[in-house]
Amino acid sequence: MLLKRLIVCLDVRDRRVTKGVRFMDNRDIGDPVELAEKYCRDGADELVFYDITASAEHRPTDLEMVRRVAEKVFIPFSVGGGVRSAADMRQVLLAGADKVSLNSLAVQHPEILSEGARSFGRQCVVLGMDVRFAGVSASLPSGYEVVIEGGRRSMGLDAVAWARRAVELGAGEICLNAIDTDGVRSGYELDITRMISESVPVPVIASGGAGALSHVADAFLRGKADAALVASMVHSGEFTCGQIKNHMIENNIPARRQFVRKKK
Amino acid sequence: MGSVRIAILDYGAGNLTSVDLAFRRIGARAQVTADAPAAALADALVFPGVGSAASGMAGLRRSELDKVLLEGVRAGKPVLAVCLGMQMLLSRSAEDGGVEGLGLIPGDVRLFTFPPAARIKVPHMGWNTVAHPEKHPVFAGIPSGEAFYFVHSYYAAVGSPENVFGTSEYGGREFVCAAGRDNIFATQFHPERSGEAGLQMLENFSKWDGRTCC
Numbered sequence: 427m428l429l430k431r432l433i434v435c436l437d438v439r440d441r442r443v444t445k446g447v448r449f450m451d452n453r454d455i456g457d458p459v460e461l462a463e464k465y466c467r468d469g470a471d472e473l474v475f476y477d478i479t480a481s482a483e484h485r486p487t488d489l490e491m492v493r494r495v496a497e498k499v500f501i502p503f504s505v506g507g508g509v510r511s512a513a514d515m516r517q518v519l520l521a522g523a524d525k526v527s528l529n530s531l532a533v534q535h536p537e538i539l540s541e542g543a544r545s546f547g548r549q550c551v552v553l554g555m556d557v558r559f560a561g562v563s564a565s566l567p568s569g570y571e572v573v574i575e576g577g578r579r580s581m582g583l584d585a586v587a588w589a590r591r592a593v594e595l596g597a598g599e600i601c602l603n604a605i606d607t608d609g610v611r612s613g614y615e616l617d618i619t620r621m622i623s624e625s626v627p628v629p630v631i632a633s634g635g636a637g638a639l640s641h642v643a644d645a646f647l648r649g650k651a652d653a654a655l656v657a658s659m660v661h662s663g664e665f666t667c668g669q670i671k672n673h674m675i676e677n678n679i680p681a682r683r684q685f686v687r688k689k690k
Numbered sequence: 691m692g693s694v695r696i697a698i699l700d701y702g703a704g705n706l707t708s709v710d711l712a713f714r715r716i717g718a719r720a721q722v723t724a725d726a727p728a729a730a731l732a733d734a735l736v737f738p739g740v741g742s743a744a745s746g747m748a749g750l751r752r753s754e755l756d757k758v759l760l761e762g763v764r765a766g767k768p769v770l771a772v773c774l775g776m777q778m779l780l781s782r783s784a785e786d787g788g789v790e791g792l793g794l795i796p797g798d799v800r801l802f803t804f805p806p807a808a809r810i811k812v813p814h815m816g817w818n819t820v821a822h823p824e825k826h827p828v829f830a831g832i833p834s835g836e837a838f839y840f841v842h843s844y845y846a847a848v849g850s851p852e853n854v855f856g857t858s859e860y861g862g863r864e865f866v867c868a869a870g871r872d873n874i875f876a877t878q879f880h881p882e883r884s885g886e887a888g889l890q891m892l893e894n895f896s897k898w899d900g901r902t903c904c
Binding site: 431501599688 | 705707708711712714715740741809811812813814815816817818819831832836837839841859860882883884885886887888889890893
């Protein structure tokens with residue numbers, strides 16, 4: 427049986443993991459490689475690294491960090507931030523990442539999704555979408571609009587329409603981040619998560635807002651997501667991945683239990 | 691060291707970084723090589739691969755690593771085939787309009803197809819549980835039902851039950867996810883991406899003599 431995934435997100439700035447609230451007020455959490463290993467041991471099914479300052483600083487993704495992570499992490503991980511072309515995607519994948527997350531670039535140059543899918547397979551191409559509730563209108567039938575640059579720029583695109591188009595172009599997975607709830611820990615935006623999950627034939631990751639065990643369970647039970655992404659919840663030390671997994675299992679959400687390798 | 695030397699065959703089908711790093715992590719003496727004569731000297735062979743069957747087979751023939759693989763199988767060297775590598779062991783694949791395989795395991799490779807109304811997503815991607823009889827030495831210490839990481843759109847329809855070592859279920863359908871014979875062990879899933887259970891499997895493979903079977 428295919429299991430539901432728990433994904434831990436690590437926002438990296440100056441080679442340190444940080445976490446903000448609604449993309450602001452970032453707080454230092456620790457070393458990316460050490461944290462990655464800790465979350466793996468603890469039962470995370472997948473990791474996501476965002477090089478959050480690469481785009482703003484007009485520099486490529488920190489490949490050295492990707493290589494260091496790949497030496498220690500033996501579960502799938504994706505990398506986002508600083509990718510500007512298919513050539514950049516190749517570098518990130520060669521450094522050891524399994525998938526590349528494209529966000530603003532995909533909105534501004536949607537052809538990158540097709541190029542990435544053609545060159546590396548659609549399973550390597552994750553569309554990162556930041557969305558915000560703006561009210562239902564003729565141009566926004568879902569009520570949610572796509573924003574870029576950490577929410578500073580609205581693109582006038584309907585979230586569901588964009589998700590569908592991106593999948594047609596080549597996105598193999600969608601990471602849906604609701605920016606109004608990001609870091610707020612009040613729960614995921616379940617309505618848009620469900621709308622997108624039911625509209626596209628690829629896996630959808632719920633992101634933005636998890637703060638309690640019930641929020642994660644709701645992402646699957648009510649949001650119909652394939653995976654739930656957490657950050658603050660585990661970075662704060664309040665919950666472990668193991669606890670979240672146990673809660674999923676108690677709620678009949680199929681989840682992977684941590685395997686312990688025999689020591690020689 | 692006295693441990694076996696493992697050659698990871700690089701025939702141009704995808705990125706072998708994670709396979710290489712996983713073997714290093716467990717302390718195995720593995721090396722990625724595209725050089726057929728060098729690969730022929732190894733004690734054990736790893737046959738990985740992502741991408742399409744046609745380009746995989748073409749790359750394998752061009753690099754002459756197909757000969758190394760077939761010779762290794764004949765010589766009784768332990769062989770681990772992963773994902774596309776497993777699919778290429780079969781007789782043929784429906785991918786790319788039909789591709790001849792290596793024919794080491796009877797059966798053919800087919801595309802996952804489901805009725806549209808079932809809303810089953812293809813590729814099959816993520817962690818899935820693997821059922822196995824807990825007999826094969828490469829599965830040692832890994833209970834049946836443990837989860838491994840999959841990414842694939844095609845699956846191996848293995849012809850004979852004696853070649854089936856493990857199964858999974860997707861979209862309500864059972865499929866073979868571990869297969870082999872004698873000194874060959876093949877997985878549809880990616881042990882190098884399957885956390886501690888995957889590392890356990892690679893460690894088991896690195897110690898396997900290729901003879902003791904189930």
